[in-house]
Amino acid sequence: MILVTGGTGLVGSHLLFDLSRSQKKIRAIYRKTSDLHAVEKVFSYYTSTSEAKALFSKIEWRVADIQDVPALSRAFEEVEYVYHCAALVSFDPKDAKKLRQNNIAGTANIVNLCIANSIKKLCHVSSTASMGKPLEGNNITEATTWNPEEDHSDYAISKYGAEIEVWRGTQEGVDAVIVNPGVIIGPGFWNSGSGLLFKKVYKGFKYHFPKITAFVGVKDVVKAMQHLMASEIKNEQFILVSENLSFKTVLSLTAESLQKKPPSRALKKWMVFAGWMLQSLGSIFGFKKQLTRDSVYSLFDEWHFSNRKIKQYLDFQFSPVADCIAETAEIYQSKIDA
Template sequence: MILVTGGTGLVGSHLLYALAAKNEKLKATIRPSSDISQVRKIFGYYSEETEANKLFDRIKWIKADINDIPSLNIAFKDVTEVYHCAALVSFDPSDEKRLRKVNIEGTANIVNLCIANKISRLCYVSSIAAVGSKHNNSKIDETSKWNPEENHNDYAISKYGAEIEVWRGTQEGIDTVIINPGVIIGPGFWNSGSGKIFSKIDKGLNYHFPKITGFVGVKDVVKSMIQLMESEVKNEQFIVVSENLSFEKVFKESARYMNKPEPSKQLKKWMIALGWIFQKTGSLLGAKRQLTRDSIHGLYEKSYFDNSKIKTEHRFKFTPMSHVLEETAKIYIKENY
């Protein structure tokens, strides 16, 4: 029996389809506030309605929260493998405690239950945000060391802390693979995460920024997880990035596939800084704030990630991001027009 946490998120929902299509016995955790209808919709991207519903019905949904041990105990019953996808993604400084609670403590709970239930395999979905950095324009790979003296946002710190908990589990006998995906692009969630790229372009996005980072399609993330879990590899991590691209290129290419005007203006640092000042003032009145001094500088950073480990050791072939963006844009248009 396979357990998937975070089954109602982007990665988790696409993963559930892939596992259901392989006729795996499946459990998935769902919080009381979550909506599984979105997952059923994503199954429809891959199969006709009858087949999609048949596969969807293979999932046994368990109401559980990764910070609620009693509910997790129920979820872990008869489980042999775990895909841990659940996480909080936020760059709002006011969410620091929640990030640590969900990403670090929640992952520690999953690891502890894997140990207690003698789980045979664990796959943890981390992030390139938790990978160390390199200098002199060299590419970042799995050997890059995390430097605690550098400026890291709270999300990155929480994902790195979660990785520490996962590595602790390997010392207790849990065979584990960790993947560090880049910015994940895929259909289904247009009002959160990378899905906002398409909804904002649809509404008329005028600005872009030059930040360069790693991007990957959600199908490749899922494929890498399953391939690694079915391999002999254990207690290793893999950067899962298709290409290193600028957000400017991603925005403009997505706009072309959607037949929308390309964002033509580059955000200037003074413009973002002014927005930061207004957000900081608003936060005093209880408004959410996502821009910080560090995140402003981050919009101009250029980080290049090396995906050669998974490509060389596991002959993994990534889908070009142009194909991922085109496919995602087509699904957006189909659903919204």
């Protein structure tokens, strides 16, 4: 039996689609507030409606939160392999406590149950946000050391803390692999993550910014996860990135795929900083704050993440980001036109 956490998210839903096409027994947990219909919708992007329903019905769904140990314990019954995709993503300073509870304490619960149930292998989905920054240059590998003295977002700290819990599990007998995807491109969740880029560009997004970071297609992420779980590789960490690109390039590729005008105005630091100041003032009156001083400056970062390790271990080949964007844009347009 395979257990998947975070099955109602971008990575989890695509992973479940792949797993459901095998003969393996699959169980996925979800919270009462989660939208299971969104998962079936993702399935329908890649097959007929009837086949999507048939594949979706193969999944055994259990109501359980990763912070609810009793419910989680029941979900672990007869499980041999675990894909831990569940995580809270937020860059609002007000969510600092929630991030630690969900991403660190929640992962600790998963690890503890993996130990208690003698799970054969755990795959933990982390993020490039948890990777350390080099002392010199801007190239980041799995060997780059995390520096606690640097400024890190609460999200990055929580994902790094979650990884520490996984490494603890490996010391207590659990075989595990950690994957660190960059910005994940894929369809189905248009109000969050990269999906929001498609929505914004389709409506006429005007600004671009120079930040360079890692991008990867969701199909490549779930393929790498499954290959690692099926291999004899254990207690290793892998950056998953297809290409390091500027957001200007990615936004332009998205606009081209959606047949929209590409963003033409360069975002300046003073413009973003002014927006941060306005949000800071607004937060006093209860408006949700989405930018922090650190995130303002991060919009102008230039980091290059290496995918050499996963290529060496698995001879893995990534899809070009342009192709991932084009496929996602096609699905988005079919959703708009439906």
